[in-house]
Amino acid sequence: MAKKSLSDLDVKGKKVFLRNDFNVPLDGSGAISDDTRLQASLPTIRELLEKGAAVICASHFGRPKGGPDQAFSLRRVAERLSRLLDREVLFCPESAGDRADEMKRKLAPAEIMLLENLRFNPGETKNDPALAGQLARHIDYYVNDAFGACHRAHASIAAICDFVPLAAAGRLLLKEIEYLSLALEAPSKKKVLILGGAKVADKIPVLRNLVGKAEHILIGGAMAYTFLRALGTPVGNSRVEEEQLENCTEILAQAGALGTEVLLPLDHITAQQIEPEVTVKFVASGRDIDPGMMGLDIGPETTELYRQRVAEAEMVVWNGPMGVFEVDLFSGGTMELAAAVAANRGVTIIGGGDTVAAVNRAGVSDRISHVSTGGGASLEFLAGVELPGIKSLTEK
Numbered sequence: 001m002a003k004k005s006l007s008d009l010d011v012k013g014k015k016v017f018l019r020n021d022f023n024v025p026l027d028g029s030g031a032i033s034d035d036t037r038l039q040a041s042l043p044t045i046r047e048l049l050e051k052g053a054a055v056i057c058a059s060h061f062g063r064p065k066g067g068p069d070q071a072f073s074l075r076r077v078a079e080r081l082s083r084l085l086d087r088e089v090l091f092c093p094e095s096a097g098d099r100a101d102e103m104k105r106k107l108a109p110a111e112i113m114l115l116e117n118l119r120f121n122p123g124e125t126k127n128d129p130a131l132a133g134q135l136a137r138h139i140d141y142y143v144n145d146a147f148g149a150c151h152r153a154h155a156s157i158a159a160i161c162d163f164v165p166l167a168a169a170g171r172l173l174l175k176e177i178e179y180l181s182l183a184l185e186a187p188s189k190k191k192v193l194i195l196g197g198a199k200v201a202d203k204i205p206v207l208r209n210l211v212g213k214a215e216h217i218l219i220g221g222a223m224a225y226t227f228l229r230a231l232g233t234p235v236g237n238s239r240v241e242e243e244q245l246e247n248c249t250e251i252l253a254q255a256g257a258l259g260t261e262v263l264l265p266l267d268h269i270t271a272q273q274i275e276p277e278v279t280v281k282f283v284a285s286g287r288d289i290d291p292g293m294m295g296l297d298i299g300p301e302t303t304e305l306y307r308q309r310v311a312e313a314e315m316v317v318w319n320g321p322m323g324v325f326e327v328d329l330f331s332g333g334t335m336e337l338a339a340a341v342a343a344n345r346g347v348t349i350i351g352g353g354d355t356v357a358a359v360n361r362a363g364v365s366d367r368i369s370h371v372s373t374g375g376g377a378s379l380e381f382l383a384g385v386e387l388p389g390i391k392s393l394t395e396k
């Protein structure tokens with residue numbers, strides 16, 4: 001069964017419950033430090049308002065401990081959204097209850113309101129039907145545009161679909177599905193998958209799903225060291241996940257059998273600690289990482305090799321930084337690869353919270369075809385998991 005989109009709904013004069021992902025990062029003073037997710041939600045909001053819907057937005061925000069906590073209030077998001085839309089965004093200090101019912105009932109066509117953090121209700125993360133029923137009260141249509149939350153079977157994502165007459169995907173959700181699906185397709189294009197980041201265990205399901213579907217897989221970040229160790233290469237004190245060694249060996253064998261080239265770092269930037277002003281040691285190709293030293297970035301020879309593969313690709317999918325990019329000394333590989341991906345004229349897709357931050361830091365995100373708003377959700381999608389939020393729309 002196909003999912004419905006906004007084009008299938010006649011929303012004029014209707015009350016639309018719009019599930020967004022407004023889970024934005026804050027700086028030390030509690031102000032929104034990056035509004036990418038808010039910007040990404042604007043097309044659907046504007047379309048609904050222009051078509052004359054009364055728009056009731058809802059989102060989770062952070063991880064409050066099962067009750068109201070002002071540190072996790074969405075009020076700041078209502079204010080920022082109001083500025084971005086250049087119109088009033090009414091704020092309701094609860095997401096379910098009498099107050100919310102009253103405001104939803106009174107909301108006029110082409111007006112917009114935002115409900116308080118859904119996770120102030122313990123029922124949200126429990127996919128509680130009672131909460132879902134309350135959220136759906138006075139609602140004509142449900143629209144899900146919260147890709148970043150679709151891997152969670154929560155009340156506002158999954159159960160709510162049982163209580164609304166019609167459910168559809170928003171523009172952002174559709175765009176995410178459209179691009180990330182390209183990454184899963186059989187290799188009709190010259191596809192390069194770049195994987196890096198902290199934990200190899202997180203990325204194994206993606207590798208298993210995409211090996212054989214990409215021509216080249218370039219591996220960097222901490223996860224590279226579990227692979228190198230699996231091949232018997234000395235990696236010093238680099239981060240290794242012993243319990244994943246077997247998985248790595250299996251994936252390398254599978255790649256060989258399916259004709260996917262897996263590249264691992266040849267040279268390394270190493271140090272004893274992850275600190276901004278630590279002594280670094282360059283380990284050239286063919287040399288061993290010293291005991292006590294950690295590999296913290298890919299070296300220049302690896303960067304150049306990866307850059308060439310990216311330059312020749314028709315499609316690039318990237319999740320996970322090549323090194324500890326938060327520290328300048330170890331950011332070179334990630335920054336150069338970001339520039340290489342941005343220079344590629346094919347389809348380029350970036351997923352993962354830290355990778356997106358790295359690409360933003362490199363200043364090239366506007367030259368990427370698709371920067372996913374979903375961290376965990378994009379990983380699960382790439383691993384081939386059917387996301388509960390998408391499943392419930394399809395079944396509706």
Ligand code: ADP
Nearest residue numbers: 197198221222295296320323324352353354355
């Ligand atoms: P994403 O959020 O994009 O999915 P991850 O969370 O998997 O990415 O990984 C990002 C983290 O990996 C960063 O905080 C980075 O510092 C860390 N990292 C990258 N390379 C290394 C390395 N060689 N050793 C230790 N940590 C690393």
Ligand code: MG
Nearest residue numbers: 352353354375
């Ligand atoms: Mg991360």
